[in-house]
Each structure stands twice: as C-alpha cells, then as structure tokens.
Amino acid sequence: MTGPSKVLDVAGVSKRFGELEVLSDVSFGVDKGETVCVLGPSGSGKSTLLRCINWLEPPDAGQIYLNGAQVGINGAGLVMNDRDLSRIRTRIGMVFQHFALWPHLTVLQNLMEGPIQVQRRPKAEVRDEALALLAKVGLTDKQDVFPAKLSGGQKQRVGIARALAMKPDLLLFDEPTSALDPELVAEVLVVMADLAREGRTMVIVTHEMAFAREAATRILFLDHGRVIETGPPERFFTEPETERARQFLQRYANGAASGRA
Structure with a gap:
C-alpha cells in the first residue's frame, strides 16, 4: 500500500457526476518532499482529483491514503463521520483558486x-x-x-x-494563480517555488508550465480523467512519451509564442 516515505497514495480512484465520468481509475503516489504538478487540458479532472484527495468530493471507487491511513473510510469500512474527516483534513492544507479567506x-x-x-x-x-x-x-x-x-x-x-x-503533511494547490491578473502571478509562484525548495510535500494543479518545469519533481498528465503520462519534468517537457502530451505541449508553446499562455 504505502512505503515508509510515502505521504499520499491514490489507488484506482474514479468519480462520476451523473453520466459524466470525470476520473477513471487514477493511481499515483507522492513521497515525502515531492512536488507533483498535475497538468492537462481544461475539463480533464484535475480539480476534481484534488477534491477527492481530501474528500470534499467522495470518490465513487478507489482508495486514498495519507501516511498509510485511509482517508474517508474508517477501520470498520464505513464512511467517516464529519469529526473524523475534519481531523484528517487538518493534515491536508488546501489552497483554492479563489482564495476562500x-x-x-x-x-x-x-x-x-x-x-x-x-x-x-x-x-x-x-x-x-x-x-x-x-x-x-x-x-x-x-x-x-x-x-x-x-x-x-x-x-x-x-x-x-x-x-x-x-x-499539514500535504499541501494541495488548485490552480492558485488562475484568478490573478498576469502581473500578480509571479509573486505567488515565488512563494510556491520556495516551498518546493524547502521540500514541502505538494500536489499542484497548474497551467503555469514554466513553473512546473522548474519546481516539480514529477509531472502527472491527465486527459479525460485518466493518467496518460507521468515522469520527471525534464523528460516530459522535452521528450513526452504520448502523442496526447505532445499535442498539449505544442498548444502551450504556440500560446506562449503569441502571448496568450
């Protein structure tokens, strides 16, 4: 299930909203001190994945473990009550798109x-x-x-x-710069880059490709609710393994060149 240094383990997580399958059999782990950047096109399930990790959205299938303890399900196999869920959520810090102060x-x-x-x-x-x-x-x-x-x-x-x-043991960032004017983005990314250098354990959903390339220890690429590719940023950004990732990066490069990224 989890190794001695593994903070987060996501195992076979799926989530539907009615007929729409948002996440499909998503599995990955995050070791202590890792910065995992989750990339993918809009609507690929990135934000829903974060919300499932801390059970703001209970997954329909799969398990989530924080430091070896299952999130959302108690020892009897039942959904945790609000008090137990709140206790676990204190160990998962979440930074939202729209501040939530x-x-x-x-x-x-x-x-x-x-x-x-x-x-x-x-x-x-x-x-x-x-x-x-x-x-x-x-x-x-x-x-x-x-x-x-x-x-x-x-x-x-x-x-x-x-x-x-x-x-917290784990920090989740849900597109933390998406609601900001362009001139304000850098001041937030500087703080996040400092946290990565400190060795904070983080999962970051972002559209900031330059930040992901520099700060991430690993990239997780989602498309249509599935993990299409995962690996170190130096490989993902220079030699992606899948055609879907290559298309995504090409669109990013074209947008950056025209000033729209």
Whole structure:
C-alpha cells in the first residue's frame, strides 16, 4: 500500500457526476518532499482529483491514503463521520483558486483561526507562528488588514500562509494563480517555488508550465480523467512519451509564442 516515505497514495480512484465520468481509475503516489504538478487540458479532472484527495468530493471507487491511513473510510469500512474527516483534513492544507479567506477576519486572524479553534493550540504560540509565516510570504505589514483591502496576489499569499499554519503533511494547490491578473502571478509562484525548495510535500494543479518545469519533481498528465503520462519534468517537457502530451505541449508553446499562455 504505502512505503515508509510515502505521504499520499491514490489507488484506482474514479468519480462520476451523473453520466459524466470525470476520473477513471487514477493511481499515483507522492513521497515525502515531492512536488507533483498535475497538468492537462481544461475539463480533464484535475480539480476534481484534488477534491477527492481530501474528500470534499467522495470518490465513487478507489482508495486514498495519507501516511498509510485511509482517508474517508474508517477501520470498520464505513464512511467517516464529519469529526473524523475534519481531523484528517487538518493534515491536508488546501489552497483554492479563489482564495476562500474569511472576509470578517484580519489577515492575522485568518491564519490563527484554524490552529486555535480546530487544533486547540495555545494562542500566543499560534500568533508567533502566524507572524513568522506572514514574514515568509512577504506580508508582515498586512497583518491587521481585512481581505477586501488586499490585491489578488496578496490574498493568495495569505491563503498559502493559512494552509501552512495548520502544519499539514500535504499541501494541495488548485490552480492558485488562475484568478490573478498576469502581473500578480509571479509573486505567488515565488512563494510556491520556495516551498518546493524547502521540500514541502505538494500536489499542484497548474497551467503555469514554466513553473512546473522548474519546481516539480514529477509531472502527472491527465486527459479525460485518466493518467496518460507521468515522469520527471525534464523528460516530459522535452521528450513526452504520448502523442496526447505532445499535442498539449505544442498548444502551450504556440500560446506562449503569441502571448496568450
């Protein structure tokens, strides 16, 4: 099932929405310290895969393991109750496309809310760690600001810091730059690249090909809900094994050349 260093194991996961099969028998693992970038055309099932990993969308078939413990199903083979699911989700940090910050809380309060309310950790300790995380993402001067006063890039950096505040074993990123203006994308990618260099365990759905090529330890390429190809970025981007991946990369290259990527 899982090796000693394997943080995530996805085994035969499938998901349908009515007649539409979104994921079909998806299997892969993520070792501790890996950055796996999930690529593929729109509608290939990338975001649904992330939502299945933390059971925001329960899969119809297959199993998901976090550090060897099954996600979503308890020891009796039954679907976990909300409390047990919440306990597992505290170990999986998720950064969404549209920030998902609490608008009524300041930046600092957004970071502190989960560790205090969910993990029941001491407030003074949580505050010190939250301030350190804000420094890490370059937002120390925004600690008392409400999200409505932040740019999109600043909101996403707060979202990353908030996920880190829970000290997760695994970080999931669902197209974290897709809602940003082009000039704000770089500031978020810099933070994510730093996390990759630190050896954080991450699964990142992204359309940022240059970032994936530089930061990923492995590429997972999805098409029509299936894993078509997987391998190191240096091979995937220069010598893809499948015709489908070659077509995808060619469209990316054409878009980049014309300024549309």
